Amino acid sequence: MNFQKRKQKILEQLDRTGEVDIKELATELDISEITARRDLNQLANDGLLYRTHGGAMKVDPLAKPKDFANKAAQNAGVKDDICRKAAEHITDGDIIFMDCGSTVFRLCQFIKHKKIKVITNSLPVIYELQNCSVSINIIGGEFNNERQATHGKIANEHIARYHAGKAFLGVDGISARGLFANSELEAEITSMYISQSAYTYVLCDDSKVGKETYLKFADINQVEAVITNADDGKLAGFKDTALTILQVG
Amino acid sequence: MNFQKRKQKILEQLDRTGEVDIKELATELDISEITARRDLNQLANDGLLYRTHGGAMKVDPLAKPKDFANKAAQNAGVKDDICRKAAEHITDGDIIFMDCGSTVFRLCQFIKHKKIKVITNSLPVIYELQNCSVSINIIGGEFNNERQATHGKIANEHIARYHAGKAFLGVDGISARGLFANSELEAEITSMYISQSAYTYVLCDDSKVGKETYLKFADINQVEAVITNADDGKLAGFKDTALTILQVG
DNA sequence: CTACATTTGATCAAATATAATCAAAATTGA
DNA sequence: TCAATTTTGATTATATTTGATCAAATGTAG
Structure with missing residues (x-):
């Protein structure tokens, strides 16, 4: 399970449930908590999610203009x-x-x-x-x-x-x-x-x-x-x- | 239940009912009263609500900053x-x-x-x-x-x-x-x-x-x-x- | 105005999350 | 293959969040 793959899974779950938890993430992806944290930090740095204490939330869906x-x-x-x-x-x-x-x-x-x-x-x-x-x-x-x-x-x-x-x-x-x-x-x-x-x-x-x-x-x-x-x-x-x-x- | 999530819920309820009460908030969100107070203070500090004794009120939407x-x-x-x-x-x-x-x-x-x-x-x-x-x-x-x-x-x-x-x-x-x-x-x-x-x-x-x-x-x-x-x-x-x-x- | 209840902010302590450091493991490129 | 780089994890120290207590401030009723 490499970073790219985890990235996908994290974003996928985020899209489904709206939030992720460090501890759950570590268990589900079978990685250490610190790696989960590092992943979330990087994704947050790329603007793909909101980092929270102990996890992350989906970034606000913005109103798109016109057709x-x-x-x-x-x-x-x-x-x-x-x-x-x-x-x-x-x-x-x-x-x-x-x-x-x-x-x-x-x-x-x-x-x-x-x-x-x-x-x-x-x-x-x-x-x-x-x-x-x-x-x-x-x-x-x-x-x-x-x-x-x-x-x-x-x-x-x-x-x-x-x-x-x-x-x-x-x-x-x-x-x-x-x-x-x-x-x-x-x-x-x-x-x-x-x-x-x-x-x-x-x-x-x-x-x-x-x-x-x-x-x-x-x-x-x-x-x-x-x-x-x-x-x-x-x-x-x-x-x-x-x-x-x-x-x- | 982290701050970001509580923030969402508080603002949501505020939008629905126009006001929130510290005690109710503490019960509903399963947090202590002091935490509820801290949340409201922070949101008031961000201009997202009006702090009142024992709770908060919706901020006047017309008073938004000058766009x-x-x-x-x-x-x-x-x-x-x-x-x-x-x-x-x-x-x-x-x-x-x-x-x-x-x-x-x-x-x-x-x-x-x-x-x-x-x-x-x-x-x-x-x-x-x-x-x-x-x-x-x-x-x-x-x-x-x-x-x-x-x-x-x-x-x-x-x-x-x-x-x-x-x-x-x-x-x-x-x-x-x-x-x-x-x-x-x-x-x-x-x-x-x-x-x-x-x-x-x-x-x-x-x-x-x-x-x-x-x-x-x-x-x-x-x-x-x-x-x-x-x-x-x-x-x-x-x-x-x-x-x-x-x-x- | 006074007495009482409630709300509040401050301080501290406990729990939890995080960052930093370093070592181990995996991957990569010759 | 080996060396270099990257990725990952364990440990420790630091920072943040939360809750309890209590004195001060505020609101309420008489």
């Missing part, structure tokens, strides 16, 4: 797994880009407590990260109501003025041949994110893996890592690429 | 009058700037149905105008949580790239000698709005008229009109200026 929440809720379990993994790669002091997809949006909950700078064109992300330790830089430009984000020439130029250590991006399709998008606007801004960040993570669930849709906008070697729940079979195509693959679930 | 909505609600009647008048000057096809003050925010309700472009640095304005006939251009840059808006160098440069027919701005003070602001950030972005618009309306209630506070950032002849509820006496100082004065109320 975006519904779309974001589709496949939420998998997306959360992906984002939890992504959050492990974000540390205090980081400057990161976040794009406007529903997957990337779910990353917010895991980074709220971190002392980082987020540059984003996504209104839901902005909304979610106000009033917390994250400092926000809004990408200006024409606002697209459907995507709840800014896009276009001015937005692209805005991004071009910044550099970030990491970018966390969603795509509509990814294969060994490159990254694919369903719209030009989306493709352009994603390209810009990639070019202005030192290290790019692509976040996508298995439905996007192997999919080559509409518009190819980047080669696979332009991004550094993909975080996904796809299985080895689906990922076999990436064998010959330099891509770092982070599997979850 | 933007409340601030915007202060003096709402007057501000609405001012904004209603301002809206009369906005017609389909207009491109307008709106700044991030609480007065200008109330203009939103009167322009929702209009077919115009709004360029703004105010997050509340953006929220208010989504999903309606107004097309939005967001001014990018670093987000200031207190003001719920973007400010700074990049924001100013963003504005510099656009021109609008009209600007609707709030100020912290206005007199025949010029416009005044309580912060440099605010002053700079307002100056930029003025210089990039053909016609500038200043929206302010009578408390701002004649007030010369902190930082003067523009001469009075740089703006074209002021919309206010101030009376003739307060406005007498503007007699010798070219300013168009639109009185309401």
Whole structure:
């Protein structure tokens, strides 16, 4: 029983009962109390639970804005797994880009407590990260109501003025041949994110893996890592690429 | 039963019945009276309830600290009058700037149905105008949580790239000698709005008229009109200026 | 106002949880 | 395989939480 596995079980029970107890946890997971404590502390540090004396409680479920929440809720379990993994790669002091997809949006909950700078064109992300330790830089430009984000020439130029250590991006399709998008606007801004960040993570669930849709906008070697729940079979195509693959679930 | 959990239960009961009693609390939560007292004291200290002898009462929900909505609600009647008048000057096809003050925010309700472009640095304005006939251009840059808006160098440069027919701005003070602001950030972005618009309306209630506070950032002849509820006496100082004065109320 | 009951805060003691330190065990990478 | 690193657990010291007692403050009734 390693840390990752315990983490899952703890979060699972927390989700079910709303609370956990150090002593019970130690018994159930067959670990010492101090290890249980260490686990809880780490999870609390990642903002995934509230630490209490002798245990922990579920973190407040927050009211999600508008219908975006519904779309974001589709496949939420998998997306959360992906984002939890992504959050492990974000540390205090980081400057990161976040794009406007529903997957990337779910990353917010895991980074709220971190002392980082987020540059984003996504209104839901902005909304979610106000009033917390994250400092926000809004990408200006024409606002697209459907995507709840800014896009276009001015937005692209805005991004071009910044550099970030990491970018966390969603795509509509990814294969060994490159990254694919369903719209030009989306493709352009994603390209810009990639070019202005030192290290790019692509976040996508298995439905996007192997999919080559509409518009190819980047080669696979332009991004550094993909975080996904796809299985080895689906990922076999990436064998010959330099891509770092982070599997979850 | 730890403090966090008791806190939940206490606040829950408070919300239901409006009050709690030390003795009952001690029995129900199976804690000593002194612990119940300590809990109530701490919650009172956090402003979550009113401490009374022998128990506690629900705190007045209207007395919550100033979030933007409340601030915007202060003096709402007057501000609405001012904004209603301002809206009369906005017609389909207009491109307008709106700044991030609480007065200008109330203009939103009167322009929702209009077919115009709004360029703004105010997050509340953006929220208010989504999903309606107004097309939005967001001014990018670093987000200031207190003001719920973007400010700074990049924001100013963003504005510099656009021109609008009209600007609707709030100020912290206005007199025949010029416009005044309580912060440099605010002053700079307002100056930029003025210089990039053909016609500038200043929206302010009578408390701002004649007030010369902190930082003067523009001469009075740089703006074209002021919309206010101030009376003739307060406005007498503007007699010798070219300013168009639109009185309401 | 006085007398009485109740509530309260302070102090202390006991129980419990936590952090710190260090050693053992497991994992990792050559 | 061995050495280095990480993870885990035992021990001890520290901190927190809780409850009991009691004097002081507050509220109530006459």
